[in-house]
Amino acid sequence: MAFEIQELPDIIRVIVLVNLHKGATVEKSLLKNQIDKVCTGYVCVETHDLDRTLMQMSDEGLIHDQGATVKLTEQGMKLGKEWASLLLKKEPILEVVAGLVDGSITGLVVILSAFIAGLAVRAAAFAAFLTLSSVAITNFSSFLLGGITEDLADMITLQTLMNYSLSDIPDKVDREKSLMLVKHLFKVLHKEISRSNLVAAVICGTTTFLAGMFPILTYLVLPKPVDIVLSLAIVGIVVGVFLVRYRSQRSKVHWKVTLLETAVIVAIAVVVALLIGNV
Numbered sequence: 001m002a003f004e005i006q007e008l009p010d011i012i013r014v015i016v017l018v019n020l021h022k023g024a025t026v027e028k029s030l031l032k033n034q035i036d037k038v039c040t041g042y043v044c045v046e047t048h049d050l051d052r053t054l055m056q057m058s059d060e061g062l063i064h065d066q067g068a069t070v071k072l073t074e075q076g077m078k079l080g081k082e083w084a085s086l087l088l089k090k091e092p093i094l095e096v097v098a099g100l101v102d103g104s105i106t107g108l109v110v111i112l113s114a115f116i117a118g119l120a121v122r123a124a125a126f127a128a129f130l131t132l133s134s135v136a137i138t139n140f141s142s143f144l145l146g147g148i149t150e151d152l153a154d155m156i157t158l159q160t161l162m163n164y165s166l167s168d169i170p171d172k173v174d175r176e177k178s179l180m181l182v183k184h185l186f187k188v189l190h191k192e193i194s195r196s197n198l199v200a201a202v203i204c205g206t207t208t209f210l211a212g213m214f215p216i217l218t219y220l221v222l223p224k225p226v227d228i229v230l231s232l233a234i235v236g237i238v239v240g241v242f243l244v245r246y247r248s249q250r251s252k253v254h255w256k257v258t259l260l261e262t263a264v265i266v267a268i269a270v271v272v273a274l275l276i277g278n279v
Helices: 008-019 028-039 047-059 074-088 093-117 121-166 172-221 226-251 255-278
Strands: 063-065 069-072
Touching: 008 028, 008 047, 008 074, 008 172, 028 047, 028 069, 028 172, 047 063, 069 074, 074 172, 093 121, 093 172, 093 226, 093 255, 121 172, 172 226, 226 255
Parallel strands: none
Antiparallel strands: 063 069
16 A cells, blocks of 8 residues: 555545544544635535545545445554644654653752752752752743744645645646645644644643652652652652653663663763752
């Protein structure tokens, strides 16, 4: 099964996959209305265009054509999720990883600094809240602004490549329909990407704050020497289990390799932070 964006059915196929990637059964008429919304009032896709694409998708094993309704097959859902991840940016992998790493490192540095300096609970709590809040807010703002800029740049590149490929369609009517559909599709995607980046930035900031706050609260609340032991254990669990497991699953790399990489990076970051703090 070839999958290249070279014809009008290829674009319609992508829209169908993205709209149905969650496994819902949708009426063909509703699917046509959703595509018409992408065109924002312009008649760029007719019913026979959609029917032709759905027939091709059924032959390729991507959808179950049930007459008036359609539903993605297992293979179609996998492909739809990949396209949704690419176009809608709804897989905030980097944001979760950054939040867990930054929160864990910040919490670890605050705990070790308070322990070494022998800070009182009130002073340690003030320093911890101030430090952790600043890191979480910085992550939120940087991922929001940087994420939107990067994703929109990727969208422009992808749109340019699609336009270049579609410009070779010999039929003038189909070529104009295809280029117009791509144009309006990416206008819709720009709005979705901005929304997705806001969600991702919130996830990153929240993850950063929570990953650092739990061990810090443990250190501040519990009596010595249980406080330092249990708080460091929490950091170890977050880094060694949640972060490593998440990275390993997403990157398809063996967890032992991911564990070693994560441990080395966190250790270097913590040592450097402590050395700078003591200068």
